Amino acid sequence: MKEKIFIEGGRRLSGSIPISGAKNSCLTLMPLSLLSESELTLKNVPILSDVETMKALLESLGCVVSYQKSNNILNLRMSDKPLFLAGYEIVKKMRASILVLGPLLARFGEAVVALPGGCAIGARPVNLHLMALEALGASFSIENGYVKGKVATSLKGCKIKFPFESVGATANTIMAAVLAKGTTELVNVAREPEIIDLCTCLKSMGCKIEGDGERIIVIEGVNSLKGTIHNVVMDRIELGTYMIAGAISDGDIKLTGGNVALLEKFIEKLHEIGIEIKQAEDYLRVRRISNAPISSTNIDTEPFPGFPTDLQAQMMALLSIADGVSKIEEKIFENRFMHVPELIRMGANIEIKGRKAIISGVDKLKGAPVKATDLRASVSLVLAGLAAEGQTEIDKVHHIDRGYEDIIQKLKSCGAAIKRV
């Protein structure tokens, strides 16, 4: 059924919004259940369709998963009769499915995972995942859209240098190396908070990992992992998205559970353009410093701790009503400007030159029917709709359900005129 979101713009948001657990951490933590015969319990789990998809994938591999939505808890326990095929039907829905490859190879020595294929924002190959897992001793063949992995004897620790930071390749390799024989040294790893969250959980399962969050991670392989109870780190991308909702609506909102430490570069940029962020005991407060217009700025998206690519579309919506010309260079993905034509339909003045977008601020955006293409692009249209004059109608809203728990209710509770039909 084609659901749409309608927003009547121009309301100032005020009130407080609770921040949920991180989608991208949860999707990386869930495959840990494949590494152990004991139960893995995850708390502070967001209620998202991507979590449902990962649950279905793990169940297809023989994992028993219970998703208690009433208290945001996931219980996962791998059966001792594993299956090794991650089928295309599920994998094509979510690229994070590739994250079962490392754990399956480490624990069972074999895996058949459908190649995820590209997605809206780019080709998103998995060559770094395969390179690193091969270095640990796996061998792969690619046959009719599936990657088939095998481990002859057992994975052996070694030194692996990544040509550039990849969150998924770092996660997959760590999840394999924890059961490899001997020491693994990973160089030029991703330093995202979600990688640190993964390592924190693995340490509580008995793994020996040093250096998570730094450029070099050293892992001592162990023979088996025990179960654990782990709280998923809060979602810094959801946090950043609602910070922009407060800014773009000229509002004053509190984000409970928010922590500035995970968004330093992003917050630095918000300060630069005139948004005040105050960290209190257990919430962040966001409002404009004065009723001066937002000023322009230049942004390059980079691996953590740089400006997050997952907040690029949201920031562009805000800068489209800034005073002056801003430049955004998307340096992570090759095609992450799908929100631009839709923002232009709402009156934004944006020009794309390769991986650069030049945003000339306009006084006002105008509500319009627009369409969502990927998760972060669709939420940038919601943000633009909050500020636009008149009604904005957003089509294909299933993209939003992938990454934003309860977004309609969270925005409504702060006074937004938003509904889903």
Ligand code: EPZ
């Ligand atoms: C993770 O994707 C996130 N997804 C993405 O969030 C996020 O945008 C991305 O990291 C960057 O921060 C999850 O955590 C589930 P990468 P991932 O490997 O791991 C290239 C969202 O909106 N690359 O760090 O796939 C790749 O094409 C999603 O929540 C290779 O070339 O990202 C990209 O250009 C979108 N070969 C760059 O590296 C590889 O083997 C960074 O990708 C792997 C990646």
